[in-house]
Amino acid sequence: MRLKTTLDQWLTLFEIDKAGSIQAAAATLNKSHTTLIYSVRKLEDQLGVPLIKVEGRRAILTDDGKSLLRRAQSMLEQAKALEEISTQLAQGTESELTVAIDHLCDRRWLYAPMTEFFKQNHTTSIQVVETSLSKTQEMVTNESADISIITLPITNHPSEIFGITSMLPVVAKGHPLAEKLNPCLADLSATRQIVIRDLGHHAKQDVGWLKSNQRITVDNFDHAWQATKQGLGYCRLPLHIIEKHNDSDIKILKVEHSNQYQVPLHLTLPKGAKTGPAAQELYRLLLSEVNGR
Structure with missing residues (x-):
């Protein structure tokens, strides 16, 4: 034509x-x-x-x-x-990036910098992969991601602090456990626990207190929240998820000797020196997000 x-x-x-x-x-x-x-x-x-x-x-x-x-x-x-x-x-800008984000991370910490990234970059698409436990490590050691938001630093992969996630035990207000003023670990043992599945393909990891006699295992905290709200058991959830829902039907438990714990989050470049310019720019914006919080 x-x-x-x-x-x-x-x-x-x-x-x-x-x-x-x-x-x-x-x-x-x-x-x-x-x-x-x-x-x-x-x-x-x-x-x-x-x-x-x-x-x-x-x-x-x-x-x-x-x-x-x-x-x-x-x-x-x-x-x-x-x-x-x-x-x-x-200039060698990547056509696609893979960003792995551990499920404990507040997603806003990723998507706010990503908004700034796309204002300047009209070429690169981004795949976001949610990870947990051993899969978080696998994405780094296998160099499956260009950028990874991880918990603990991984051997031979330099990392920068990205944030802290507080984990609190919660239960639906209609659940029997909610009636106890200061439940102890024995009370938790006798109560159904909602836990997150390790999404890794090989060596599976367990983290935290897992001594309940019965469990419900789900893929992510969205499922865990719904199961908890339904009254199916208690669960330890990130504070940012609890605050996001701000649901009066959910009660934060004051557990004896196990009230809350904190998990550090870090930022790493799995491909090291092979990291492309687009990944480097997004990494810089993510680090700027830390300073702006």
Whole structure:
């Protein structure tokens, strides 16, 4: 298919409309006044409709000109985006990143910096993979992720502190355990416990107190929250999840000798020196998030 018009012609029309005069548009485009007039007249001849009328010293688009330019603007934006993308690709920017985030991490700590990342990067897509326990380590040691949010630092992988997650025991207010003022570990042993499954493929890990006689094992804290709210048992949940729901039907337990514990979160680059520029930039933004909290 052969097109009658060019992007340059539509850009000329756009700049004339924006500037309000051919002379001002010529200065913006670094072209002569005569060149712009010729470009517009040729475009009008190619399309068979008048595009510009002159009122005083102003060049104003006709109704047909305005209608056509509205449709052409998306084409100009796409052309600009293509040039930006090609520049980024020429610089070696990755077309896709994988970010592994441990399930204990507050997701806002990831998505706020990601918003800033996409303002500057129109090339790179991001896959977010939620991990837990041994899978958190696997994503780093196997270099399956470009950036990993982990709990404890992993051998031979330098890391930076990213935050602290407090873990608190909770139960539905209608659950018998909620009636106890200061339940002890023996009370927990006799109560069904809701725990998160290790998502790793190989060596499985257990963390924390797991001596309840009966358990419900789920994939993530979203399921754990729903099971807890349903009154199916007690669960230790991150404080940021409890605060997010702010549910009066959930009670935080004051357990004797086991009220709460904290888990440190760290940021690491699994691929080390092989990390690409896009991953490096997102990593920098994630670290800036730490300083801004």
